Structures are given as C-alpha cells and as structure tokens.
C-alpha cells in the first residue's frame with residue numbers, strides 16, 4: 176500500500192511543525208454542524224467544518240492515530256493520507272471524505288496562520304474582494320428532519336402568496352439572489368414513490384414561480400430546488416414549463432446516481448440545471464462536466480473532499496465553461512471557508528446561505544458586524560480563514576450529550 180506519511184525531512188525550522196491533536200464537536204444550529212479543530216506545536220490551531228450529521232466525530236477521532244505528529248502544512252498530502260489509510264472504510268466516497276473535508280479546511284486555516292497568509296492566497300489567487308450570497312428561503316417552515324422523515328408545514332403555508340411574501344422579505348434584507356424549495360407535499364398525493372408529476376402539480380409550481388417573479392421582478396436571481404424527486408420525463412416537463420421565468424437554476428430535479436439521466440434532463444431545456452451537492456471527490460463530478468450534463472455545478476466543499484478538491488472540480492468546470500456555486504448549509508466556519516474558495520476560483524458564481532432562521536448564526540464568530548451585509552461577504556485579509564470562534568457560544572449550542580473542543 177502506498178505510504179503517504181512524511182518521508183522528507185529537509186524543511187526550514189520555522190516550518191518544521193507538528194499536529195498535536197485533532198478534535199471535533201457538534202453544534203446544533205438548524206443542522207448538526209460538525210466543527211473540527213487541529214492543534215499544533217507551533218502555537219496555532221486551525222478550525223474547519225465537515226458536512227452536517229452523524230459519524231464525523233468518530234471518524235475524526237480515528238484519523239488521530241496517523242495524523243498526530245505529521246506536518247500540518249502538507250495539506251494535500253495529508254488528505255491523500257486519509258483517503259489511502261481509510262480507503263477500505265469510505266476513503267473513496269462517503270462519510271470518510273466528509274470527515275476529511277473538515278480536517279482539510281482546518282489544515283488550511285492553521286497553515287495560513289503559521290505562514291501569515293489568508294487561505295485564498297494559499298489556494299493560488301484572489302479574483303474578487305467579496306463573494307455574493309444567495310439566500311435559501313422557505314415559504315412554509317424550513318426543511319427539518321424529524322423522527323427520520325421530512326416534516327412539512329400545512330399546505331397553505333406553501334401558497335404562491337406565501338412564497339411571494341417571503342421573497343419580498345428576503346430581498347428587502349439586501350439579498351440579490353434567492354432559492355426556494357419547489358418539491359411540495361402535494362407532489363406525493365397521486366403516488367409518493369414513482370416521481371411522476373401530474374399536470375395539476377406542475378400547474379401549482381408554475382403559479383408559485385410566477386407569483387415570486389411578479390413580486391421581485393427579473394433583476395433578482397431566482398433558483399428552485401427539487402431535492403432529487405422526479406422521473407426524467409416529469410423533470411423535463413417541469414423545466415420546460417418554467418423556461419419563461421428565466422430562473423438562475425433548477426436544482427436536483429432527478430435522483431443523483433445516474434449520470435446519463437442527468438445529462439438527458441439538462442440538455443432538454445433552456446432552464447439552467449444545477450446539481451452536485453451529494454457527490455464525493457472530483458471523480459464523481461468529472462463526467463457531468465465533460466459531458467455538459469449540468470449548467471451550474473454545485474458541490475459542497477464540506478462533503479466533496481475540502482477546498483483543494485473543490486478547486487479541482489472548479490478547474491474541470493472552467494475547462495467546460497461551467498460556473499461553480501457551492502452548496503452550503505454550514506455554520507459561519509464552513510461558510511467562510513467557501514468565501515476563500517470564492518475569492519480563489521475564477522468561475523465562481525455565488526454561495527448559498529442556509530441559516531436565515533438561526534438568529535445566533537453570527538454570534539459563533541467573534542466579530543463586531545454581521546458576516547453578510549448587503550447580500551455579500553467580504554473576503555477576509557487576516558491569516559488563515561480569518562475567523563475566531565466564540566467558544567462560549569459554541570458551548571451554549573452543543574448537541575445534547577456531547578462535549579466541546
């Protein structure tokens with residue numbers, strides 16, 4: 176087996192540093208945010224975030240047996256080390272890649288602090304001073320997973336008027352781009368399993384999209400997410416029916432596994448089609464890009480393998496003249512990691528914000544001002560990710576029964 180542990184010894188003293196510990200903690204926001212801390216003997220530590228949900232703290236704990244003692248400045252080598260060392264239990268795809276994503280980001284943070292450079296500079300370039308955000312909005316209650324099933328609000332909460340009112344509220348907050356869910360409980364009334372949309376269901380979605388466009392006009396970018404719900408023919412019909420509304424994109428129309436089905440849907444419509452958030456590593460996204468099976472690629476850096484892996488996705492997207500818009504349901508930690516990516520990627524479009532209902536979202540960082548102002552986040556100039564966690568706020572919102580760093 177290839178050995179990715181440190182083989183070289185020739186390095187200047189100030190960069191001859193070691194990882195001393197790696198920790199994870201879970202903060203309960205609108206999702207279970209997995210925060211990662213990498214400690215070093217250089218007097219600096221790094222913070223990262225892995226995609227939400229269970230299993231990450233256990234996998235992070237496992238990596239300590241081979242990462243402690245390694246040089247945190249070798250970010251890319253250490254991620255390969257994780258993939259290789261854990262290849263039999265998910266290093267090629269899945270939760271190990273998710274855990275590695277947060278460790279990777281924490282390594283960039285500490286590397287930046289040690290070297291005195293912001294993460295975007297370590298990634299290669301600065302193309303922009305601020306990153307435009309789009310706000311994930313909800314007409315009814317926000318998406319929630321309760322007792323294993325998706326919880327929906329009452330049907331009237333999803334009226335076209337409710338969508339339009341929420342769109343107005345969020346535009347008035349300063350956002351220039353919005354996204355709503357377009358998969359409705361009513362889609363399942365005919366049959367919950369076959370992915371077929373009735374004419375009535377498509378007509379209802381048209382009414383929702385029309386109501387939002389009537390309210391906010393066409394100068395605001397507007398996307399809708401369908402959460403992998405439909406059959407190919409229903410996806411194509413829906414995308415075609417919405418063409419006149421000039422959407423920013425329609426997201427995740429069909430289930431994520433079948434590339435040729437995705438290519439078929441994307442090529443069938445003038446409505447831009449986006450997907451990518453539940454794919455792991457560049458290998459699971461390359462075909463979509465080279466086959467033009469997607470108009471906007473939406474990997475999640477906290478899932479796909481970290482910032483450098485997302486850069487590799489962005490490179491392949493750039494080769495095919497496709498913009499990249501990361502999926503993001505993170506705390507401010509993962510969000511700020513994506514902001515550095517946004518600065519460093521030429522074909523970066525805009526970044527998701529998915530925590531409108533968490534009124535203490537900003538409090539997780541020690542800052543005087545909100546992170547998002549006028550719908551953008553300024554790219555920080557401080558070393559690393561340029562953030563400082565407020566440990567007291569972390570403690571206050573820890574997942575019940577868990578401990579902090």
Ligand SMILES: [Mg+2]
Nearest residue numbers: 400426427452
């Ligand atoms: Mg989505």
